[in-house]
Amino acid sequence: MLPEKVRDYLNANRDRHLSELCEFLRIPSIANVHGEPDGCLQAAEWLVERLERIGLSAAIEPTGGRPIVFAEASPNADAPTVLIYGHYDVQPPDPLDKWHTPPFEPSVRDGAVFARGANDDKGQLYTHIMALEAWQNAAGGPPVNVKMLLEGEEEQSSPNLEPYVAANAGRLSADAAVISDSEFFAPDLPCLVYGLRGIVYAEITFTGPAGDLHSGTHGGAVTNPANALAQVLAAMHDEAGRVTLPGFYEDVVETDDAEQRLWSALPFDEAGYARSLGVDAPSGGEAGRDVLQRRWSRPTLDINGIVSGYIEPGAKTIIPARASAKVSTRLAPDQQPQKVVDGFRRFLTDNTPAGIRWDLTVHSTARPVLLSRRSPALEAASAALEEAFGRRPAMIRMGGSVPVTELIQRILGIDAAMMGYGLPDDNIHAPNERFRLRQFYDGAVASAAVLGNIHKQQSSQ
Amino acid sequence: MLPEKVRDYLNANRDRHLSELCEFLRIPSIANVHGEPDGCLQAAEWLVERLERIGLSAAIEPTGGRPIVFAEASPNADAPTVLIYGHYDVQPPDPLDKWHTPPFEPSVRDGAVFARGANDDKGQLYTHIMALEAWQNAAGGPPVNVKMLLEGEEEQSSPNLEPYVAANAGRLSADAAVISDSEFFAPDLPCLVYGLRGIVYAEITFTGPAGDLHSGTHGGAVTNPANALAQVLAAMHDEAGRVTLPGFYEDVVETDDAEQRLWSALPFDEAGYARSLGVDAPSGGEAGRDVLQRRWSRPTLDINGIVSGYIEPGAKTIIPARASAKVSTRLAPDQQPQKVVDGFRRFLTDNTPAGIRWDLTVHSTARPVLLSRRSPALEAASAALEEAFGRRPAMIRMGGSVPVTELIQRILGIDAAMMGYGLPDDNIHAPNERFRLRQFYDGAVASAAVLGNIHKQQSSQ
Numbered sequence: 001m002l003p004e005k006v007r008d009y010l011n012a013n014r015d016r017h018l019s020e021l022c023e024f025l026r027i028p029s030i031a032n033v034h035g036e037p038d039g040c041l042q043a044a045e046w047l048v049e050r051l052e053r054i055g056l057s058a059a060i061e062p063t064g065g066r067p068i069v070f071a072e073a074s075p076n077a078d079a080p081t082v083l084i085y086g087h088y089d090v091q092p093p094d095p096l097d098k099w100h101t102p103p104f105e106p107s108v109r110d111g112a113v114f115a116r117g118a119n120d121d122k123g124q125l126y127t128h129i130m131a132l133e134a135w136q137n138a139a140g141g142p143p144v145n146v147k148m149l150l151e152g153e154e155e156q157s158s159p160n161l162e163p164y165v166a167a168n169a170g171r172l173s174a175d176a177a178v179i180s181d182s183e184f185f186a187p188d189l190p191c192l193v194y195g196l197r198g199i200v201y202a203e204i205t206f207t208g209p210a211g212d213l214h215s216g217t218h219g220g221a222v223t224n225p226a227n228a229l230a231q232v233l234a235a236m237h238d239e240a241g242r243v244t245l246p247g248f249y250e251d252v253v254e255t256d257d258a259e260q261r262l263w264s265a266l267p268f269d270e271a272g273y274a275r276s277l278g279v280d281a282p283s284g285g286e287a288g289r290d291v292l293q294r295r296w297s298r299p300t301l302d303i304n305g306i307v308s309g310y311i312e313p314g315a316k317t318i319i320p321a322r323a324s325a326k327v328s329t330r331l332a333p334d335q336q337p338q339k340v341v342d343g344f345r346r347f348l349t350d351n352t353p354a355g356i357r358w359d360l361t362v363h364s365t366a367r368p369v370l371l372s373r374r375s376p377a378l379e380a381a382s383a384a385l386e387e388a389f390g391r392r393p394a395m396i397r398m399g400g401s402v403p404v405t406e407l408i409q410r411i412l413g414i415d416a417a418m419m420g421y422g423l424p425d426d427n428i429h430a431p432n433e434r435f436r437l438r439q440f441y442d443g444a445v446a447s448a449a450v451l452g453n454i455h456k457q458q459s460s461q
Numbered sequence: 462m463l464p465e466k467v468r469d470y471l472n473a474n475r476d477r478h479l480s481e482l483c484e485f486l487r488i489p490s491i492a493n494v495h496g497e498p499d500g501c502l503q504a505a506e507w508l509v510e511r512l513e514r515i516g517l518s519a520a521i522e523p524t525g526g527r528p529i530v531f532a533e534a535s536p537n538a539d540a541p542t543v544l545i546y547g548h549y550d551v552q553p554p555d556p557l558d559k560w561h562t563p564p565f566e567p568s569v570r571d572g573a574v575f576a577r578g579a580n581d582d583k584g585q586l587y588t589h590i591m592a593l594e595a596w597q598n599a600a601g602g603p604p605v606n607v608k609m610l611l612e613g614e615e616e617q618s619s620p621n622l623e624p625y626v627a628a629n630a631g632r633l634s635a636d637a638a639v640i641s642d643s644e645f646f647a648p649d650l651p652c653l654v655y656g657l658r659g660i661v662y663a664e665i666t667f668t669g670p671a672g673d674l675h676s677g678t679h680g681g682a683v684t685n686p687a688n689a690l691a692q693v694l695a696a697m698h699d700e701a702g703r704v705t706l707p708g709f710y711e712d713v714v715e716t717d718d719a720e721q722r723l724w725s726a727l728p729f730d731e732a733g734y735a736r737s738l739g740v741d742a743p744s745g746g747e748a749g750r751d752v753l754q755r756r757w758s759r760p761t762l763d764i765n766g767i768v769s770g771y772i773e774p775g776a777k778t779i780i781p782a783r784a785s786a787k788v789s790t791r792l793a794p795d796q797q798p799q800k801v802v803d804g805f806r807r808f809l810t811d812n813t814p815a816g817i818r819w820d821l822t823v824h825s826t827a828r829p830v831l832l833s834r835r836s837p838a839l840e841a842a843s844a845a846l847e848e849a850f851g852r853r854p855a856m857i858r859m860g861g862s863v864p865v866t867e868l869i870q871r872i873l874g875i876d877a878a879m880m881g882y883g884l885p886d887d888n889i890h891a892p893n894e895r896f897r898l899r900q901f902y903d904g905a906v907a908s909a910a911v912l913g914n915i916h917k918q919q920s921s922q
Contacts, residue, residue, distance in 0.1 A: 009557045098672070108495040111511070156776060211559065212737020214890040215763045216658060216861025219791045220740060220746035221753035226764035226786075227698070229746075234695035271705055276654060277683060278671020283816035284688075285681035291608060294681035303687035304674045304779055305770035307607060315617060315662045316553055317789060317861075317888060318765055325687075326771060328778060330680050356742035363776040400677025400778075429675040 002387060009138035009223070010130060010444050014269035015044065018113065018437070020050070021107040023127050025115040027151065030090050040066040040152045043088040047071075047150055054133040055141070057150065066152030070171070074145040074180060074185040080458045081145040082451060083174035085123030085404050086181065087154035091429045092115035096446075098431035112434040120428040121307050123435035124149065124180040124421050124443065131448035141457035147174055151404070157364030158198055158403040165277070165407045176377035177408050180447065182420025183428075184439075186267060187376075190385040190446075192378055193418035195296065195397030196405055198331035200340045200367035201304070204229070205324040205359040223355030225323040226308035232351050237302055237321040240287040241331065243301045244454045245343035251334045255297050263292050266394055276425050288394070288444070296397035300330045326363070330399060337365035366403035371415040378454035381417035381446075388446035416441075419446060462545075463910040464846060470599035471591060471905050478896070478905070479574065481705035482587050483513070483567040486576040490613065494547070501527040501613045504549040506610055514567035515594040516602070517609065524621035527613030533630070534593070541919045542606040544875070545911060546865050547642065548615035551578035552890045559919050560890035568772060573895040582888040584896035585882050585904065586611065603639040604916035608635055612865070614778030615729050618660055618825030619864040626868045637838035638869050638917050641908065643881025644889075645900075646855045647728060651846040651907075654838055654879035655829060656757065656858030657866055658790035659829035661801045662765070665690070665809065666785040666820040673770070673779040684816030686784040687769035693812050694786060696761055701748040704762045704790065705810075706804035709755040712795045714831075716758050727855055737886050757858035773831045787824070798826035827864035832876040841914035842878035842907075849907035854880075 022421075025162035044060045044067050051071040052057035058071035066089060074081075093103035093116045101107035103116035111125070128148070135142040149172060151161055165172060185191040208225040209218075238244050255263075270291055274281050285294035294300075308323030310316035329340055341362055352358045372378070373395055385393045399419075408416050421443030429431045471478075490504035505521050505528050512519040512532040519532035525691035527550060535542075537850075554577045562568035564577035574584070589609070595601040612622055612631060628631060646652040670679075701704050716724075731752055735742050746755035755761075769784030771777035791802055802823055813819045829922040833839070836857055846854045869877050882904030888894045 007685075045675075050514050092773070093773075094771075094773070095673075151693050152470040155778075199677070199778070201778065203776075208740065211888070211891050212556075214861060215761075215765060215789060216660070217859070217889075218738065218756065219735075219789075219860055220759055221743040221764050222740060222765050227694070227762075230694040230764065230767070233688070237692070268825040273576060273887070275683075277679065277818055278672060279669065279683060281816070282682040283814070284684040291680075292683050295679065298681055300676075300680040300689075302680050302685050302780055303691065303770065303784075304777060305772045305781070306678060306687050306691070306784070307768050307772040309764065309766035310555075311768040312555075313554070314553075314791075315787060316765060316890070317616075317660070317662065323764075323767070325774060328676055328680075328776075330677055333542070352578055353744070355740055355742070387898075398678070399680060400675060419464040422618045427672070428678075429777070430673050436693040438857055 002445060002452055003139055005138040006134045006448050007445060009134040010441065010448065014441055016185050017130050018108065019125060023114065024122050024126060025117055025428055026061055028104045028105055040089055044152060047088060050129060051148065053138050054129070056146070063164050068152070069349055071148040071152040072146060073142065074140040076145065079144045080175035081147060081176040082452055083172060083221045083408070084128050084453055085149045085177065086128065086177045087151045088119065088124065088125065089152045089155050091155050093449060095431060097310060098159055100432055111438065112436045114432055114434045115390065116433055117424045118433050118435040119422040120433065121154065127180060127421060127440065127447040130444040131451065134448055139299040142450050143201065147172060155202060155341050157401060159364055161404060164405055164409050165237060169411055172412055174412070174414060176379065176380070178417045178450055179400055179405060179414035180443065181397055181428065182405065182418050183397055183422030183424055187423055188391065190389045190391060190393040191396045192334040192381055192393050193396055193398045193420070194371040194373050195333065196369045196402055197399050197425055198335060198337060198366045199401045200331065200337050200365045201326070201363040202327040202344055203324060203326050203361045203363060205322060207322045207357045208355055209319065209321050212321050215317045215319045216236050218319060222319055223353055225356055226320050228353050228356045229308065229323040229325060233303060233327070233349070235286040235351055236347065241285055246346050247339060247343050248299065250300060252332045253334055255293065256356060262395060263446045266396065268292060295399040297332050297348045299332045299335060302328055304328055324399045325364045331368045333368040333370045335368060337367060341365070354402045366401040367406045369406040369409060371409065375415045376457050377415065377417040377454065380457055381419040381450050384446045384449035384455050387449050388442045398450050417450070419450065421446070463906060463913055464600055466599040468906060470595040471902070471909065474620065477903055478591050479569065482574065482584060485583050485587060486567040486578055487565055489565045501550055501694050507528050508549060509588060512609065512749045515590070515597050517607070524625050526621040529613070529625055530611040532609040534603060536602040537606065538814070540605045541607060541636035541915055544610060544633060544638040545589050545609045546610045546638065548591065548612045549580045549586065550613040551581065551583065551617050554614050556892060561893055571641065572899065573897045575893055575895045577894055579894050579896040580883040580887045581762060581894065582642045584616045584901055588641060588882060588901065588904040588908040590875065590904040591911065595909055595910065596642045601868050603910065603912055608633060609691050618662060618827045618862060620825055622865060623868055627874050632874055633873055635873070635875060637820050637841065638877035639842065639911055640863060640866060640876045640879045641881050642861055642863050643879050644883035644887065645886055646857055649852065650882055651852060651854040652857045653793045653842055653854050654833040654859045654881070655834050655856055657830045657863055658860050659796060659798060659827045660789055661792065661798050662787070662789040662804055662824040664785060664787050664822045664824060665693055666783060668818045669816055670780065670782050672782050676778045676780045676830060678815045679780060683780055684814055685779050685780045686817055689814050689817045690784040691746045691768065692785060693809070694764060694788070696812055697808065700827045702746055704760060706801065707807050708800060708804050712797060713760060714795055715792045716754065723856060727857065729753060758793050758862040760793045760796060763789055765789055792829045794829040796829060798828060802826070812917065826860040828867045830867035830870060832870065836876045837918050838876065838878040838915065841918055842911050844879045844914050845907045845910035846880055848910050849903045878911070880911065
């Protein structure tokens with residue numbers, strides 16, 4: 001149980017904490033806008049200042065890209081050490097015209113705070129700062145030693161995190177790790193995530209004629225890069241919705257019966273899920289697989305963006321000189337990103353029609369990850385979630401990628417507890433992202449409780 | 462033969478005519494930019510003023526879209542009447558960054574004038590005004606009665622021209638028609654065009670989920686509109702490069718042997734053609750058809766533009782909520798646009814996957830046209846081209862659409878002479894459009910000579 005005084009402190013400081021979060025949300029820490037000044041450094045500086053105020057030593061540490069904020073507090077050499085991860089970068093806010101209030105002007109209404117990053121991940125990250133502050137000010141310090149690893153490139157799949165973790169493995173060593181960058185399974189059902197898909201995010205460019213051509217004068221005599229790209233992208237799936245890149249399924253591990261039973265018992269409302277997305281039914285993906293398998297344990301290939309030729313209103317009769325598409329595959333355990341990249345290249349070599357030059361740029365990769373479904377950290381997190389939200393969490397996988405989880409597992413040897421506080425309809429990566437205030441406040445209770453629970457586990461050993 | 466004094470007049474006034482053309486080119490008469498003030502009305506007013514100065518009565522006449530300039534001069538009731546067609550609207554200038562000088566600031570260099578519309582069609586249209594001025598000022602008036610039909614929506618496939626021509630068939634009646642909106646077959650080989658492809662220009666929109674979705678969380682559970690659009694567009698061609706819309710080839714007429722011999726005799730340099738487009742070889746279109754067939758007498762389907770999802774630099778992991786493509790088919794004689802539109806709708810009904818709602822908007826249509834290869838007007842035009850350029854023109858078809866030609870044939874009963882002065886590498890519909898000064902000046906000689914030739918034909922009957 002979380003000490004009463006820590007919980008009381010959190011309750012008493014809700015308004016201030018919310019207004020501090022809003023301050024954090026106002027910083028436009030968009031990671032992927034190239035060549036423009038951005039708010040990432042500003043967000044990192046804000047975090048350092050905030051962490052030092054509650055007794056951690058904190059510093060901005062350079063990487064090949066956006067910096068990492070590393071902070072630590074070691075109140076007790078005998079206590080276990082907990083590594084807390086979060087990210088301060090956010091998704092780009094476009095399409096801007098779909099936001100009801102501006103993405104970087106937080107708006108509190110309908111029991112939620114609306115802003116880009118409110119949920120993913122500034123809001124969830126901030127619950128850990130609130131928890132540490134509560135332990136510090138109400139109980140004289142956290143019950144464990146704490147290290148915080150706060151990165152600025154998660155939304156780009158963390159291209160510079162692996163070298164950082166590898167180079168700082170000693171400094172980052174810990175007994176347990178906690179990550180809050182995920183969501184509840186359902187509005188009233190917290191969960192712990194033990195599996196994540198990986199990703200290969202690539203951009204394909206097809207180049208044909210030297211310039212745009214008149215489609216009347218030359219149509220039929222020149223391979224149209226947009227036609228060709230549509231053809232090649234379409235060929236990346238077969239009739240059964242399976243991806244046709246060479247070797248794609250070779251390393252995919254099937255779920256076992258125990259896991260399948262776990263998922264079958266989940267209160268997954270397929271019709272409600274479809275409704276929440278605005279579709280009639282969950283109709284994509286591989287034939288013969290249920291929706292949770294398709295989202296969690298099966299790989300996918302999605303076009304994230306495509307552009308070619310004339311895209312303004314009206315008509316222009318051209319054969320475009322080039323066409324390009326951003327294409328990402330979500331990888332199931334144990335697919336290897338490099339093998340998928342190789343598969344892309346082989347597929348393009350084999351399928352690109354005459355008259356087209358292709359180019360493939362890999363924006364980012366991350367390996368899939370599977371954690372143990374029973375570890376001490378998961379037990380501590382499970383009890384903390386139950387205490388904060390009144391219900392024992394479900395054990396689930398997640399379709400997205402949180403690259404740090406795999407790095408923490410592979411390089412530091414720790415299976416992290418992924419205890420997220422978002423709700424499924426919080427519009428992350430979309431307009432009108434939000435974080436419910438209840439999830440925010442109770443999330444801080446869980447973030448505080450997990451530290452006490454990890455401390456207790458060691459004491460009882 | 463063109464009277465010496467008319468030719469001398471044209472020679473003596475070259476500089477002034479060029480600077481007048483530049484004035485015309487400075488007017489940004491882009492037809493397809495919706496909701497913004499444009500230069501079309503300004504261009505129409507400029508033409509009226511210019512035509513009245515050389516003795517024609519001219520007026521701006523409303524249509525459902527951009528106005529038509531109609532002008533006439535009837536110096537001799539017994540003379541034949543010639544209808545001259547041109548268009549004052551131009552293609553959009555984008556991509557702007559590819560222009561060496563701004564598209565609406567004409568630049569005279571390397572023996573050519575560079576500007577949007579320099580060739581298509583303001584420059585060619587202006588040769589007829591120069592010709593009429595020369596007849597007027599050097600010979601007391603043109604040798605024939607003249608009617609001019611100058612439209613402002615050709616680059617949108619003339620959506621309002623048919624009702625105008627139908628409603629004004631009496632006023633537009635003539636003995637012959639001349640159109641200069643095409644190009645030489647080769648730099649030194651003028652030509653007359655007796656066949657044109659038609660067009661159906663449509664826009665397909667696929668809508669899936671209510672908003673963009675996280676491709677990790679939902680990938681595999683939702684039909685991705687961009688994936689689906691690529692798949693459906695790819696299915697519109699078979700392996701042999703044939704279009705698969707239902708009924709698409711039913712009305713296509715094959716070229717006959719005589720025509721095929723005519724084309725085989727043309728000095729068509731396939732390698733040079735490919736080089737001029739910046740490709741290794743002319744590699745598109747239907748298997749088993751030669752390049753001229755593929756460009757002139759076979760139908761095509763080209764994506765002119767496609768857009769979906771995230772298209773800025775970098776990566777965004779979304780399943781886009783919608784995807785759209787502008788797709789145009791070029792039609793061979795005797796394909797019917799309405800039947801092709803119906804084919805599109807049937808194809809989309811049959812092939813759009815579950816989870817996607819489709820919409821089809823038709824931007825424009827035009828019927829294909831085949832003219833007689835021997836008519837008095839063609840004879841007059843042939844002699845005029847030979848006199849101006851020193852070589853008898855080839856008889857060819859063209860892959861583009863000039864909708865007015867079909868209307869003049871079908872509604873007014875006249876087979877027009879399509880005598881164009883552009884060169885194949887003039888970059889029409891592309892950045893750095895140009896019109897060679899030699900083609901401009903000699904084109905004006907041809908435009909003057911054809912009127913004399915038509916007059917002589919009647920006198921000699």
